[in-house]
Amino acid sequence: MAPNSPRAGAFGPLAAQLLERVRAQHPLVHHITNLVVMNDTANATLALGALPVMAHAREEVAEMVGAAGSLLLNPGTLAPEWVEAMLLAGRRANELDVPIVYDPVGVGATAYRNATAERLLGELTIAVIRGNSGEIGALAGAGGLVKGVESVEGVADPIAVASGLAKERGTVVAITGKRDILSDGHRTLGVDNGDAMLTTITGSGCMSTTAIAIFCAVERDYLTAAAAALACYGLAAEVAARGAAGPGSFRASLLDALYRLTPAEVASGARVVELG
Amino acid sequence: MAPNSPRAGAFGPLAAQLLERVRAQHPLVHHITNLVVMNDTANATLALGALPVMAHAREEVAEMVGAAGSLLLNPGTLAPEWVEAMLLAGRRANELDVPIVYDPVGVGATAYRNATAERLLGELTIAVIRGNSGEIGALAGAGGLVKGVESVEGVADPIAVASGLAKERGTVVAITGKRDILSDGHRTLGVDNGDAMLTTITGSGCMSTTAIAIFCAVERDYLTAAAAALACYGLAAEVAARGAAGPGSFRASLLDALYRLTPAEVASGARVVELG
Amino acid sequence: MAPNSPRAGAFGPLAAQLLERVRAQHPLVHHITNLVVMNDTANATLALGALPVMAHAREEVAEMVGAAGSLLLNPGTLAPEWVEAMLLAGRRANELDVPIVYDPVGVGATAYRNATAERLLGELTIAVIRGNSGEIGALAGAGGLVKGVESVEGVADPIAVASGLAKERGTVVAITGKRDILSDGHRTLGVDNGDAMLTTITGSGCMSTTAIAIFCAVERDYLTAAAAALACYGLAAEVAARGAAGPGSFRASLLDALYRLTPAEVASGARVVELG
Numbered sequence: 001m002a003p004n005s006p007r008a009g010a011f012g013p014l015a016a017q018l019l020e021r022v023r024a025q026h027p028l029v030h031h032i033t034n035l036v037v038m039n040d041t042a043n044a045t046l047a048l049g050a051l052p053v054m055a056h057a058r059e060e061v062a063e064m065v066g067a068a069g070s071l072l073l074n075p076g077t078l079a080p081e082w083v084e085a086m087l088l089a090g091r092r093a094n095e096l097d098v099p100i101v102y103d104p105v106g107v108g109a110t111a112y113r114n115a116t117a118e119r120l121l122g123e124l125t126i127a128v129i130r131g132n133s134g135e136i137g138a139l140a141g142a143g144g145l146v147k148g149v150e151s152v153e154g155v156a157d158p159i160a161v162a163s164g165l166a167k168e169r170g171t172v173v174a175i176t177g178k179r180d181i182l183s184d185g186h187r188t189l190g191v192d193n194g195d196a197m198l199t200t201i202t203g204s205g206c207m208s209t210t211a212i213a214i215f216c217a218v219e220r221d222y223l224t225a226a227a228a229a230l231a232c233y234g235l236a237a238e239v240a241a242r243g244a245a246g247p248g249s250f251r252a253s254l255l256d257a258l259y260r261l262t263p264a265e266v267a268s269g270a271r272v273v274e275l276g
Numbered sequence: 277m278a279p280n281s282p283r284a285g286a287f288g289p290l291a292a293q294l295l296e297r298v299r300a301q302h303p304l305v306h307h308i309t310n311l312v313v314m315n316d317t318a319n320a321t322l323a324l325g326a327l328p329v330m331a332h333a334r335e336e337v338a339e340m341v342g343a344a345g346s347l348l349l350n351p352g353t354l355a356p357e358w359v360e361a362m363l364l365a366g367r368r369a370n371e372l373d374v375p376i377v378y379d380p381v382g383v384g385a386t387a388y389r390n391a392t393a394e395r396l397l398g399e400l401t402i403a404v405i406r407g408n409s410g411e412i413g414a415l416a417g418a419g420g421l422v423k424g425v426e427s428v429e430g431v432a433d434p435i436a437v438a439s440g441l442a443k444e445r446g447t448v449v450a451i452t453g454k455r456d457i458l459s460d461g462h463r464t465l466g467v468d469n470g471d472a473m474l475t476t477i478t479g480s481g482c483m484s485t486t487a488i489a490i491f492c493a494v495e496r497d498y499l500t501a502a503a504a505a506l507a508c509y510g511l512a513a514e515v516a517a518r519g520a521a522g523p524g525s526f527r528a529s530l531l532d533a534l535y536r537l538t539p540a541e542v543a544s545g546a547r548v549v550e551l552g
Numbered sequence: 553m554a555p556n557s558p559r560a561g562a563f564g565p566l567a568a569q570l571l572e573r574v575r576a577q578h579p580l581v582h583h584i585t586n587l588v589v590m591n592d593t594a595n596a597t598l599a600l601g602a603l604p605v606m607a608h609a610r611e612e613v614a615e616m617v618g619a620a621g622s623l624l625l626n627p628g629t630l631a632p633e634w635v636e637a638m639l640l641a642g643r644r645a646n647e648l649d650v651p652i653v654y655d656p657v658g659v660g661a662t663a664y665r666n667a668t669a670e671r672l673l674g675e676l677t678i679a680v681i682r683g684n685s686g687e688i689g690a691l692a693g694a695g696g697l698v699k700g701v702e703s704v705e706g707v708a709d710p711i712a713v714a715s716g717l718a719k720e721r722g723t724v725v726a727i728t729g730k731r732d733i734l735s736d737g738h739r740t741l742g743v744d745n746g747d748a749m750l751t752t753i754t755g756s757g758c759m760s761t762t763a764i765a766i767f768c769a770v771e772r773d774y775l776t777a778a779a780a781a782l783a784c785y786g787l788a789a790e791v792a793a794r795g796a797a798g799p800g801s802f803r804a805s806l807l808d809a810l811y812r813l814t815p816a817e818v819a820s821g822a823r824v825v826e827l828g
Binding site: 304306311314315318319322323328329330331332335339527528529530532533535536 | 630663699
C-alpha cells in the first residue's frame with residue numbers, strides 16, 4: 001500500500017458496488033453538452049449501463065430533467081440559448097434534488113466562458129465540478145492557463161486548489177490528470193487509474209464527467225461517487241490502451257472496455273488513495 | 277418455413293434487388309436529424325451506397341430537398357428553428373412527391389416532443405414512421421413508456437398498434453425491436469434480422485431510419501422498401517456482432533458490414549415474414 | 553521520377569520538416585465547422601499533434617481566434633448565426649494575421665450556400681480554399697455539379713480552374729480528388745497521396761481541410777503548407793486502407809495512422825509533383 005493511501009484497500013469494493021448499482025438501475029443521465037462529444041458521451045453512458053438523453057430545448061429541459069437521475073452541464077460549445085437551457089434545467093434539478101455535474105470546458109479561454117461559469121455557479125447548486133488543471137485553476141482564481149480547451153499550465157498545488165474551491169463553492173471538485181484529485185472540502189482523494197492515451201482523443205475529459213454523472217445518480221455521497229466513476233473510467237482506459245495502435249482504435253476499445261468492465265475488476269483494480 | 281411466414285422465401289430476392297438499386301442510383305437522402313447521430317447516419321448512408329446531406333437552415337432546406345430522393349426528419353435534439361426547418365422541407369417534399377421518413381425520437385418523454393409530433397404528422401404526409409415500441413405506443417395513444425429516448429415499456433400488441441396507427445395516419449409504421457413489425461394498415465410484415473448488440477450503441481435506431489429513407493428513395497412501395505431496409509440493416513448487424521468485443525468495435529464493424537453487404541447475402545439471409 | 557515532377561524529390565523532406573514543426577509547436581486550430589464532422593476533425597487535429605478548439609458563439613469567437621494559429625471555416629451545416637460568427641472570427645483573424653482556411657462544403661447546391669460563399673470570400677482574406685472538384689468549379693463559375701455535398705461532376709481542367717480562381721481571389725486553391733491540385737496562381741502542385749477508401753466516409757474532405765489549417769499555422773508559404781498537409785493526410789490514408797475491412801475500420805485506422813505518421817515516412821513517401 002502506498003504511504004499516502006491508508007484506506008486504499010477499502011475503496012475498490014465500494015466502487016464495485018456502485019458499478020453494480022448502475023448496471024441494476026440504468027439511471028437516466030440528462031446531458032446538455034457540447035456538439036463535439038455528444039455521440040461519444042452517449043455511447044459511454046450506454047457502455048457503463050446507464051441511459052443517456054441529450055436535450056437542450058428550453059421548451060422541454062425542465063420536464064426532461066424530472067425523469068433523470070442526474071443532470072450534466074457541459075458548455076464546451078456554448079451559445080446563449082444553450083446557457084439559458086442549462087439554467088432552466090439546473091434550477092428544476094435543484095428543486096427536485098437531482099444532482100448536477102458541471103464540466104467547465106475551456107473556462108479561462110474567453111471572457112464569455114468565464115461569465116457563463118460564474119452564472120452557472122452563482123445560480124445553481126452543483127454536486128460535482130470536473131475539469132482539467134487549467135480549467136479548475138481558472139475557476140479558482142489560482143493560476144492555470146487554458147489554450148482553447150486544453151490545460152497548457154496546471155495549478156501548482158492541486159490538492160489545495162481542489163479543497164479550497166470545494167469549500168468556497170460547497171461542492172465536490174475533481175481535477176483530472178495523471179493523478180485525479182478530488183475533494184469535498186473536508187476529505188481529499190487521489191485516483192491513479194488511467195492511461196496517457198486518454199490525452200490523444202477529444203472528449204476523454206467529457207466522458208469522465210459523464211461517468212461521474214452516472215455514479216452520482218446512484219450514490220448521494222458525491223465524493224465517493226466521483227472517485228468510483230474516475231476509477232472505473234481509468235481502469236477501462238488502461239485495458240483499452242493495451243491493444244490500441246493509436247487514438248482511433250483506442251477510442252473504440254475504450255467503449256468496449258467500459259462495457260466489459262466487471263465489478264470484480266473494479267474491486268481489485270481501483271487505485272484510490274486518501275490525501276487528506 | 278415458419279408457420280406465420282407463407283411468403284417469406286419471396287422477400288429475400290426482392291430486398292436484394294432494392295439494395296442493387298441503391299448501389300446503382302446513389303440516391304441523395306436529405307437528413308434533418310439530431311446532433312448526436314449525424315456522423316453515424318451520414319456514414320451509414322455512404323456505407324449502404326447512397327449520399328447523405330445534412331442541412332437544416334430554413335434558408336435552404338426547401339431547395340436542398342428538391343435534389344433529394346427522400347427526406348428524413350428526426351427531432352431527437354429538437355429546437356424551435358429545427359422544427360420549422362422540418363416543416364419547410366417537409367411541405368416542399370410533399371409538393372415534389374419526395375417521400376418523408378419520420379423518426380419520432382423520444383416522443384412521449386415531454387409535452388414538447390408530443391406537440392412536435394402532432395405538428396409534423398398533422399401538416400405533412402409521411403411515407404414511413406419508424407420508432408421503438410414505446411415511441412410508437414406514445415404516438416398511437418396505446419401505452420408504452422419512454423424514459424429519455426429509450427422505450428422502457430413497449431406496447432402490448434405491436435401488430436395491432438402498427439396496423440391501427442398506419443390506417444389512422446395513412447402511412448407505413450415500423451416498430452423496431454427484437455422482431456421488427458411493419459404495417460401499411462392493410463398488410464403487416466415482421467423482420468427477424470438484427471442483433472442485441474444494436475441496443476448497446478446510440479443511434480442504432482436512427483441508422484435504421486436512415487436505411488429506410490434510402491430504400492424509400494428507390495422504391496415507391498414503402499412497406500416493401502422499409503422491410504427490405506430493416507432486413508439489410510439487421511443482416512449487417514448480425515455480421516458485425518460476430519467479431520465485436522463490445523459496442524466500440526461493433527459500431528465500426530457495423531459500417532464495415534453495411535458496406536460489404538452483398539445482394540446475394542440479402543437474397544438468402546433476409547428473414548421477413550407475413551403477419552397479416 | 554514522373555515526367556511532370558521535376559522537383560518531386562525535394563518536397564518530401566520539406567513536408568517532413570513541417571510535420572515536425574506541428575509536433576513541436578502544437579498549434580491551436582480554431583474550427584467553426586459543421587455538426588457532422590466536429591468530432592472527427594477534432595480527433596484528426598489531435599492525432600497530427602495540434603490542438604483543436606470548436607467555438608461558434610458570436611460572444612467569444614473574436615477572442616478565441618486570438619489564441620489560435622489558424623482559423624478554419626466550414627459552413628457544411630450553415631445557419632445565419634454561424635455565418636455571422638465566421639465573419640466575426642474571420643475579421644479578427646485578418647487583423648491579427650491568423651491564416652484562414654475555408655472549406656466551401658456543398659457550395660453550388662443551394663442559393664444560400666452560394667450567397668454565404670460570396671460573403672465569406674468578399675469580406676475576408678482567405679489563405680487557402682479547399683474543396684472537391686464540383687465545389688471549386690461552382691466557386692469559380694467553371695461548371696462542376698454538386699448534389700448535396702458531393703461532387704457529381706468535376707471541372708474539365710482542374711489546373712486551369714485552381715490557378716484561375718487563386719489569381720482571381722488572391723488565395724491558394726486546393727482541389728482534392730484522386731490527384732489533388734493546388735495553386736497559388738503562380739505555381740501549381742499535384743499531390744498523389746491518398747486512397748479511394750477516403751470516399752467511403754463522411755468528413756474525409758473536412759479532415760483534409762483540418763490538416764491544411766494545422767500546417768498553415770506553422771508555415772507562412774500556404775501553398776507549401778497545404779501540399780505538405782495533403783501529402784501527410786494522404787499517406788496516413790494509404791496506411792489506414794491497408795488493413796481496413798470497410799469504412800468503419802478505415803475511419804479508426806486513419807486516426808491511428810495520422811498519430812503514428814513519422815517525418816521519415818513523409819520524407820520518403822510524399823508524392824508531390826510540380827505542374828506549372
